[in-house]
Amino acid sequence: MNGARRRTAVSGLLIGAEAPGHRVERAAPVHGRVPLLTALRPERGWPHWLLWVPMRWRGGWDYERLPLPWRLEAFVPPGVGRPGDPWRGAVAVEHFPTSPRRGVRGEAVAEVASDRPDGGADLERADDDTAIDLDLSGLLLLALYLEPRALAMEGAHRGVMHELREDELQAQVEGALEQLLELPPHRWAHGFVPSPEATASDDVDLCFVLAACQYPPGLLDVSPGWELDAAQAGPALAALARLHRFTRSTARGRACSLVLFAGDQIYADASGGLADSRSGVERYGRGYGEFKAGPVRLLPPTVARLVHAPDDHEIVDNWEPAPGASHAGKGPWFDVARQAAWDHRWEAGARVGGPELMWHDFDWRGAAFFIADARGEREARRVANWSTARLWSTAQRDAFEDWLGRAQGRLRFMVSGSLPLPRRRTTAEHAASCLRSDAWDGYPNSLHELLAAAWRQRASGLVFLSGDEHRSGWLSAQIEAIDGGDPAPVRIHSVHSSALYAPWPFAVTAAEELAAPDVFEFVESGGRRLRCVVGAWQDHPGDGFAVLRASPRGVELWFDRAGPAREAPDGWLSWPACDTAG
Structure with missing residues (x-):
């Protein structure tokens, strides 16, 4: 025309x-x-x-x-x-x-x-040595x-x-x-x-992104031009803009087929109660809508799936039931927040469950994923029950162990908003101090169940993926029987992603607060005493996200993060893809 x-x-x-x-x-x-x-x-x-x-x-x-x-x-x-x-x-x-x-x-x-x-x-x-045939x-x-x-x-x-x-x-x-x-x-x-057949890629290694914690942009955070130039994005959108550029415009990024949001996709309590909406629609529905209308809407077609594990800021900061609180101890926002998280989930197809059952598992590119609900099933804690209070229900615990068994021999990743390992230094020094921790170590009974299930199912190579501490890092740990002998120790890994945007320094966990290296003992349900030996924490501070690539050769990790340039390369790790011995 x-x-x-x-x-x-x-x-x-x-x-x-x-x-x-x-x-x-x-x-x-x-x-x-x-x-x-x-x-x-x-x-x-x-x-x-x-x-x-x-x-x-x-x-x-x-x-x-x-x-x-x-x-x-x-x-x-x-x-x-x-x-x-x-x-x-x-x-x-x-x-x-x-x-x-x-x-x-x-x-x-x-x-x-x-x-x-x-x-x-x-x-x-990386594009120079990468064969791309995209259509x-x-x-x-x-x-x-x-x-x-x-x-x-x-x-x-x-x-x-x-x-x-x-x-x-x-x-x-x-x-x-x-x-x-x-x-x-x-x-x-x-x-x-x-097209349905356009992203069939059985011959392509698994590559995915782990991200968490996007504090919402404010009136002064408008970033015109970020779509074409990530450098134009202001601090609030910088990490998401880099994620968009990475997945759309680089060969390595085009290999990423999955994005996992490990909690705090929205901040329903962004002002800490000072100016937070009292309407559930404005507080939750609008937050999800604005996040999905932001840079994530332009993730390229090669990112075929997005998955979200809700955490505390999708309800209220550090939410957990409290004795004497309204609505059976859950507070006024819990039910409407969980319903909103379910309504605004990323899944296009049907999934069994509902607001009361947020945990689930799925397979992706040959690997197995378990999306844990580490927030919505918590029990109220107090001095009298700190050692027995539950972070997850017995139904979710049993489903997790069943998933470990079904996924035997494959790469296994568990996604949790809360950090499973390492523990807080205060918890390691005095057990009852767990009452002040919002992570898995704040519920030692459930943490021990998690680790014991990995040991019983011989889940060597299992990777915990989490995001809540606003700090990137990783470590490896070993679970072994104290009396020695068979079965052999189980080696697991914990990868934690920085926040996409965490503007308040007081909300960023200091590396000194984490107990790593660490050694602690516990008894699994069969009566056997186990020891968990936690390695050193490899720290990578700054806003950003993590990229994991898995293949028959193993699993590799790279952190994107904001921060000053370093003489040494940003850290990465590699471990065997899986170990089914024993």
Whole structure:
């Protein structure tokens, strides 16, 4: 279409096209249909139609419209909810274009990070020795709205647009589509949905991101231009902008297929009660909506799954039940917060459970993941019961041990908002001081159950993933029977991610508070006395996230974080992929 014709078409448009407000999540096909999850822009109301446009993504911001017909379907508003709430739909597999991704390969993240002098966020130098053959086809989901002029023309009647002849309607839709696609891709790319077969990658090593704790941006944290240049992001969005750049614009990042948010995705109590909303919708629904409408909406199609384990700030700071508190000791916000966390979960497909059952497990690229609920099942603690109070329910404990057994022989990762290891130094020095710890060591009975399950199931290579202390680091530990003999000791690892944004220094745990190295003993349920030998804490302070890459060679770790440049490379570790001996 030449310029004059385009200007004429645009000036007479009765229809406007918009990308959804959130990134579109996709689940595995069910009965020939692909479940989808997104949210439509609340300021536009419900759309009149949904438009599906065949597209291809070639990496970065390179999107190409395919020479295939688009598909238009009427939008049927859901029976409950409003625009801006999570919207779940589906599209038939047959409507997707077929042009699968052919592969993304590369060397291990740690091998590249180990020769970087500053431990920074960009891994572009790795592209030289990485073979990239990227070709993801799919559908661009757009919502079509009647423009104000058309709404005035139709008066009180909704849907008079059917009076347009078919060719006129097609011309209107095509004009609205061309107008939108003339905008920079970051204005609409989050509506792209890869074809179901486009991300099949059994031959690609597992690579994923661990992140946590995003304190919300304020009025002065606007960061124009961060989408195209992460350096333009202010402190509040800097880590998320680096995550976006890393996954979209680097070869190593394009290998990351999963992002795990280990708690505090939102801060419902951001002002500490000074100006926090007293409305559950504003306090929780708005927080989730704003987070999903931020930089995470532009994570590239190669990031095929996002998973979230809620923690305290999704309820209130350091939440736990308290004797004498309202609502059966849970306080006024617990139930509505847990319902919001369930409603706003990232999963497009169905999952058994509900607000009362947030823990679950899943398999991804050959590895097994257990998403623990280390917050919502806590018992009230006091001096009389500090040694027996539970952080998790017996049902979750049994499910965790069953998962360890079912996942035997594979890489196993347990995600928990709270830090399992190391313990606090105060807890190590005086057991009853656990009452002042918000992590797993604050509930020693449950911590011992966790470690004993790993020992009984011979879970060598098990990795705990967590995020709550606002400090990156890792360590290795060994669980062994004090009387020696068989079975052999079990070696596990604990990786903790920094906050994506933690502006308050007093909220950052000091490395000196962590008891590592450490040795402590406990008795498992079978009566055998065990010893846990905890290694030194490898500290990597500063806001950021962690990248883990797993393959038959082992597991490697690299930390992205804000902070001064270092002469030595930012730390990384490697250990055997799994050890099923015994």
